[in-house]
Amino acid sequence: MEELAVEVDRLTKVFDGFTAVDGLTFDIRRGQIFGFLGPNGAGKTTTIRMLLGLLVPTEGTATVLGYDAQDQAEEIRKRVGYMSQQFSLYDDLTVGENLEFYGRTYGVKGKRLRDRKAFVTEMAGLAGREGDLTRNLAGGWKQRLALGAAILHEPDMLFLDEPTAGVDPISRRQFWEFLYELAAAGKTILVTTHYMDEAEHCQDLALIHRGQLIARGAPEDIKIEHMEGEVLEIDCHPSDSALEVLQQLGVFDEVTLYGALIHAVADQVEDQTDLVREALEDAGVTVRAMEIIPPSLEDVFIAAVQTHGNDSGA
Numbered sequence: 001m002e003e004l005a006v007e008v009d010r011l012t013k014v015f016d017g018f019t020a021v022d023g024l025t026f027d028i029r030r031g032q033i034f035g036f037l038g039p040n041g042a043g044k045t046t047t048i049r050m051l052l053g054l055l056v057p058t059e060g061t062a063t064v065l066g067y068d069a070q071d072q073a074e075e076i077r078k079r080v081g082y083m084s085q086q087f088s089l090y091d092d093l094t095v096g097e098n099l100e101f102y103g104r105t106y107g108v109k110g111k112r113l114r115d116r117k118a119f120v121t122e123m124a125g126l127a128g129r130e131g132d133l134t135r136n137l138a139g140g141w142k143q144r145l146a147l148g149a150a151i152l153h154e155p156d157m158l159f160l161d162e163p164t165a166g167v168d169p170i171s172r173r174q175f176w177e178f179l180y181e182l183a184a185a186g187k188t189i190l191v192t193t194h195y196m197d198e199a200e201h202c203q204d205l206a207l208i209h210r211g212q213l214i215a216r217g218a219p220e221d222i223k224i225e226h227m228e229g230e231v232l233e234i235d236c237h238p239s240d241s242a243l244e245v246l247q248q249l250g251v252f253d254e255v256t257l258y259g260a261l262i263h264a265v266a267d268q269v270e271d272q273t274d275l276v277r278e279a280l281e282d283a284g285v286t287v288r289a290m291e292i293i294p295p296s297l298e299d300v301f302i303a304a305v306q307t308h309g310n311d312s313g314a
Contacts, residue, residue, distance in 0.1 A: 005030040005157055005188040006051065011060035013046050013211075020046045022211035023060070028190060028204070033183050035202030036192040037301070043211035044192040045085060048159050051190075052082060065156055078107075081150030085162045089134055089146055095121065096130035099149060106153035113152075120148035123178065140171025147178060157188040164198065176201055196297045207301055214304045219297060226304045227295045229253055230269040234262040234276065235288040242285045249279055254302055263299055 006028035013021040021043040028034040036044045049055040051062050053073020062069040064076045089098045099120060103113040121127045124144035137145065143163060150158060160179075164172040176198065183189055183203075191202070199205055200219050207215040207222070215226045236242045239260055246255045246264055251272050254265040266272055273290055280287050295303075 003030045004028065006034075006062070006064050006190070008047075008051070008062045009060055011047065011050060011062055012058045013043075013050060013055060014058045020211050021050070021057075024208075024211075024213055026206055026213060026216060028188060030188050031183065031186050032203045033179060033189045033191065033201070035199045035205040036190065036208060037194070037196070037199040037205055037297070038192075038208035039194055042208045044208060045161055046211075047208075048082075048161055048190070048192065052076060052080070052159065079156050081153070081155040081158045083146050083150045083158070083160045083163050085165065089142070089149060091135035092133070094131050094133055095126055095137070095145060098134055098145065099130075099152060102149040103152045108153050116152050116154070120152060123181075124148045138171075139167050140174065143167055143171065143175055144178070147175070151182070151187075155187070158182065158190070160189065160191040162192055162194070164193070164195070172198070196301070199297050207304055209301075209305050214307075215300070223295050223297070223300050226307070227300045228303060228307070229265045229267050231293050231295050231299050232264045232266070232269045232273065232276070232290060233258075233293045234264065234280075234290050235260070236262065236280060237286050237288070241283060242280050245279050245283045245285065246276065249275065251275065254299075254306065256299075256302060258296075258298070263296075265295075265299065265303065 004027045008024055008026050011021055011024045012019065024047060036047070038044055046055065050057050051064055051069050053069050053076060056070060065079050067075045069076065093101065096117065099117045103116060108116055121130060126141065126145060134142065134145065147163065164175050167175065179189055179191070193199055202219065205217065205219050205222060206213055215222050217225065234242065239257060239262055242262055243255060243257055246252060246262065252264045252266045256263050269292060276290065277287055
């Protein structure tokens with residue numbers, strides 16, 4: 001049996017009558033990248049704060065690295081690294097001064113701190129820039145520095161809360177390359193995101209909506225198990241008019257804009273292509289292309305939200 005880094009049982013948090021986290025139950029295996037996928041306000045940050053002992057749950061229990069999240073929070077915080085949603089380093093300190101400060105905060109001193117600072121700056125691509133003021137770093141470099149500060153004390157597990165929000169795509173990709181290296185070295189990583197492409201990189205994934213777990217598993221498994229129907233991708237113009245026409249047809253379970261494209265979901269969707277083309281052309285919409293495609297995580301998320309809402313009577 002694989003050793004678990006995190007065990008969560010019916011974790012719940014209520015704020016003044018509002019349920020931010022609603023009975024979450026899941027576990028995380030050691031040495032894996034576990035993704036928490038959901039929109040802003042879904043309960044991801046609140047869950048992390050309870051796992052770190054920063055918030056007391058209304059109900060339920062959780063253990064991290066074998067320690068109780070309520071009663072042994074200090075032991076947990078010695079053994080984990082945490083990167084919050086907001087950039088948490090000091091803009092008026094240099095790269096080296098920030099690492100010095102956080103290293104000492106974590107109890108890292110002397111030669112070990114010098115070695116760790118050298119490792120972090122090399123890993124983050126900031127070697128030779130230790131004297132640069134942090135405020136002058138671009139967003140992607142700041143995120144690398146923040147990740148470096150979170151691993152200075154060589155934690156067993158990392159909690160990364162929306163670590164690439166607002167970062168350009170190239171920096172996001174480089175950041176994930178760092179995460180793969182850390183996971184390959186045996187670190188357990190919990191990362192929250194609302195980027196669907198990032199969620200694809202996780203080895204295990206939990207989809208959360210309105211504080212509830214609506215799907216769980218490897219990304220490919222989630223697509224198989226939680227996607228009902230097929231996806232018809234339509235390239236047409238104008239897409240906003242086409243969206244309204246397709247929604248009014250009443251033959252699709254879901255019709256959604258994906259940038260300039262439209263995804264329409266139904267069983268045996270190929271049977272609807274002639275109807276779609278005719279309806280769109282009658283409405284003055286130019287149809288450039290239509291094809292049945294594998295579902296994306298976003299398709300699955302929308303379908304899971306709809307199914308979960310129906311199951312709960314919403």
